[in-house]
Amino acid sequence: xxxxxxxxxxxxxxxxxxxxxxxxxxxxxxxxxxxxxxxxxxxxxxxxxxxxxxxxxxxxxxxxxxxxxxxxxxxxxxxxxxxxxxxxxxxxxxxxxxxxxxxxxxxxxxxxxxxxxxxxxxxxxxxxxxxxxxxxxxxxxxxxxxxxxxxxxxxxxxxxxxxxxxxxxxxxxxxxxxxxxxxxxxxxxxxxxxxxxxxxxxxxxxxxxx
Numbered sequence: 463x464x465x466x467x468x469x470x471x472x473x474x475x476x477x478x479x480x481x482x483x484x485x486x487x488x489x490x491x492x493x494x495x496x497x498x499x500x501x502x503x504x505x506x507x508x509x510x511x512x513x514x515x516x517x518x519x520x521x522x523x524x525x526x527x528x529x530x531x532x533x534x535x536x537x538x539x540x541x542x543x544x545x546x547x548x549x550x551x552x553x554x555x556x557x558x559x560x561x562x563x564x565x566x567x568x569x570x571x572x573x574x575x576x577x578x579x580x581x582x583x584x585x586x587x588x589x590x591x592x593x594x595x596x597x598x599x600x601x602x603x604x605x606x607x608x609x610x611x612x613x614x615x616x617x618x619x620x621x622x623x624x625x626x627x628x629x630x631x632x633x634x635x636x637x638x639x640x641x642x643x644x645x646x647x648x649x650x651x652x653x654x655x656x657x658x659x660x661x662x663x664x665x666x667x668x669x670x671x672x
Contacts, residue, residue: 467541470660473508473651474516475537478529485535485662492656498575499590502627502652503598506659508537510628510649513665536663539653542625545598548649559601566600587633587646598627602654625655 475485484491496504509516513534520532545552567574575592583589605623634646653659 466543469540471510471539471541471651473510473537473539474513474534474665475506475508476516476518476520476523476532476534478520479531479533481529482533482535482662482664486664489659489662492659494656498595499592500595500652501591501631502629502650503595503602503654505627505652505654506656508539508651508653510651512648515646515648534665536665538660538663539626539651540658540660541628541651542655542658543622545601545624545627547627547629556597556601559604560597562604563597563600585633585635589633623655625653625658627652627654 477485492506494504494506500507509519513536516534517532520529520534523529524532545555547553547556564574575596577588577593578590579586580589602624609623628649628651630647630649632644632647634644637643637645
């Protein structure tokens with residue numbers, strides 16, 4: 463009853479300036495991430511109301527030779543039916559599906575993927591989230607299968623596919639000596655249902671207001 467969130471939000475997507483301009487001019491051409499280490503599963507990623515973090519991500523990507531001119535595009539979106547890991551209800555759901563996936567892997571004689579640090583990551587941020595991505599994708603697949611089965615048998619379903627996934631991440635090491643606050647703490651949104659994206663915009667610079 464309280465899981466649907468129709469309000470509009472503003473976030474930012476770090477990218478090359480060419481991608482930014484393409485999204486603004488052709489907003490229906492959206493590329494979803496399908497990496498096996500995506501932190502919140504596959505979809506279109508947004509930094510919740512965090513322009514500077516999105517731009518820094520793009521700048522870091524340039525250092526690795528992945529983009530030419532770092533930028534960030536503004537995104538207006540809704541969460542709708544959200545798998546929100548700031549809500550204990552959904553963390554419990556994810557834990558349940560992990561156990562189901564673990565049993566399936568054991569029965570099939572397969573090893574579970576694991577989350578990994580990058581080679582030079584001294585903060586142990588587990589940047590490569592292969593396990594988390596696999597569990598989230600498993601959850602979505604099982605809900606999809608159950609939804610389709612219920613519809614074919616009874617004409618309706620007690621299950622619903624999630625439109626978005628949301629999570630808070632702490633990374634980057636302490637902001638200062640002894641701090642509990644991490645330098646790169648942020649909220650990420652993964653948009654699975656692209657209809658949740660209402661539009662893109664080029665962020666304007668703040669001006670002095672008399």
